[in-house]
Amino acid sequence: MAADGAQQPLLPGGGGGGEPADAIRRKPPDGVKRFRRCRTAPSSDPAAASEELHPPTPLGNASQTASPKKVLESGRPSPSFRLVGLLLLAYVVAGTTVFYLFMDHMSGHRSGSRVIDALYFCVVTMTTVGYGDLVPSSDTGKLLASAFAFGGVAVVGTSLSKSADYLVEKQESLVFRAVHAANFGKHPARELRAMEMNRTWYKLYAAGALLAASVASGTVVLWKGEGMRPVDALYCVCATVTTLGYGDRSFMSSAGRAFAAVWVTVSTVVVALFFLYVAELYAERRQRALARWVLTRRTTNTDLEAADLDGDRRVGAAEFVLYKLKELGKISQEEIAEFMEEFDELDADHNGTLSPSDLAVAQATA
Known part of the structure; x- marks a missing residue:
């Protein structure tokens, strides 16, 4: 006989060590409801499935508590991150090559380096900045620019978003370590829960810091490297990161355009992510307010x-x-209806409950 309070097996013979059936079906004392905590549904992610088979060390054991580095480390880039990185590289290489070969079909200011001009035009096209300082002058050039403009929006937009998300997640992890590392060993579960609740704030802080760094670096380069007045440099930076691209101010030198090829790519995505996280934070606040109302009314x-x-x-x-x-x-009600239909299909004996025999009959019928 197991000690009082020991958890009984869900089904007879399920690891009960030969306990009598009356002990298995023993009811809790009067006035006490005993709820079983359901395990999370199996994940389709192989890594998550492996973690279910080999669960991590319980956080409650102080002597075996995982370190902050092990818990928060993002690890190597995921396959999807590597794939979109390769797509981005392929787009930039293909665009630079094509525009290099057809540079004679372009008009506007040349920096003196055919390769850098081709790379610069490819970047301002895929980020939809479009300064207008270098534009197609023939039908062939216009058709090529149109094709790469659509390709940039469809393929490169996804690639840049994934890359920026990975970078922001890294920054989020660093912020959490700096704020919570001192208390992590004492209350790891509490700290991880606090990190999850403030996840959007961490992403917003990281995106804001990257945005400030992008604006500052672009302003300094245009001011010192391109010879613009500070106000004109800031004006050009703001027109660029918001993808307005008026064209009255832009990068003209070879070094400036080489810098712009990287800076424009990063800064335009950072701005989009910053405002995305602002909207996400606002949506979370409304959802939490609704949750408080539902729980307290x-x-x-x-x-x-x-x-x-x-x-x-x-x-x-x-x-x-x-x-x-x-x-x-x-x-939603529609989702509940779908779940109930699935339940009815699996309930072979129509007694209102599911058992292994019901699943066996349902699978045999299917």
Whole structure:
């Protein structure tokens, strides 16, 4: 006989060590409800599946607590990150090569280096900046520019977004280490939960820092390297990072255009991410306000009627939770209906519950 309070197996014979059936079906004391904590649904990610088979050391054990470096380390770039990086490189190489070969079909200011001008035109095309200081002058050049403009929006936009997300995640990890490393060993689970709740703030801080660095570096290069007045340099930077590209101020020298090939790519994406995270933070605040309202408001008879899915004039725990999730916008009535249809298909004996025998019959029928 197991000690009182020991967790009983879910099914008879499931690792109970030969316990009697009456002990397995033993009810909790009167007035006490015992809920089993459901495990997370299996993940389609092979790495996550491996982690389920070999779970990490429990955080509650102080002697075996994982270090902040192990918990927060992002690891190597993911395959998708490498793939979009290769796509970006292929686009830039192809665009630079094509515009180098057809540079005679371009008009405007030349810097003196055919390769740098081709690279510069490729970058300002794919980032939709379009200064206008170097433009196609023939039908062939216009057709090529049109093709690379659409290609840049479709392929390079995704590549830059993935690259910037990876960079922001790295910055987020550094911010967390700087703020929470001192207390991580004491309360690791609490600190990780705090990091998850403030995740958008960390990304916004990182994107803001990168944006400030981009604006400052671009202004200094245009001021010192291109000979612009500080106001004109800042004006050109703002017109560039917002992809306006008026064209009255731009990079003219070979060194300036070589710098612009990298700077324009990074700065335009950083600006887009910064405002994306601002919108995401606003959406999160509205969602949290809605959650507080749903959790604190008084439940009425109208709520019970709406939560009663099976029409038995009683609301169980599952029905109540589903109703609250619907109020929070986490799940819709259509999704619940689809889940119920799947449940009915799997319930072979139509007794309102699922068992391994139901699954076996359903799989055999399918």
